[in-house]
Amino acid sequence: MKKGSKHSLKTRRKLSAINRGKQIPVETRLKISKTLTGRKRSLESVENSAAGHRGRSLSEEHRRKLSEVKRGKKLSPEHCAKISESQRGDKNHRWKGGISFEPYCVKFDDPFKERCRNFFGRKCAECGKTEEENGERLAVHHVNFDKMSCCNDKKPLYVALCNSCHGKTQNDREYWEQHFTELIDEKYGGHCYLPKIPRREYA
Secondary structure, three states: OOOOOOOOHHHHHHHHHHHOOOOOOHHHHHHHHHHHOOOOOOHHHHHHHHHHHOOOOOOHHHHHHHHHHHOOOOOOHHHHHHHHHHOOHHHOOOOOOOHHHOOOOOOOOHHHHHHHHHHOOOEOOOOOOEHHHHOOOOEEEEOOOOOOOOOOOOOOOEEEEOHHHHHHOOOOHHHHHHHHHHHHHHHHOOOOOOOOOOOOOOO
């Protein structure tokens, strides 16, 4: 099969029927595991994967089956610790050179974040989920992925997002930057936070 080509739906169904119920021997699984150990997916591979799944949604039946398979399963503390260690720092596929440790603009403080959340009505700008549904205050996302917005010459662009939507922005950043920039320009006239109310002066 040529690189880049895809099987037809009919062919995929045939392959699925042929392989249904087959179990990979333990020895083969160990060989596969050993081959893949230490490999790190490229950023391009991660973003291509994310782009391929964007917009897709699982059927109710599919989600129910996944829920039933995972119900009652719990990872041991040792297993959780191994997973955590394997994804730490530059081992993580989302590692971008340690930019998470860079400081935020001093103007990006709690009062400013509240003005942004209030501008979007305390609802996720992407899916409309409320803070009550989110379980906590919405995240204030830097549309341009620039922590020094407000302190530099770039136009400060922000959106209030629920935890789920905020997590999606870490993949395919160019898409999300363009998406939210257009959203702010077209739906909100280029605005994304409430103006600061001047403090009253008392005689």
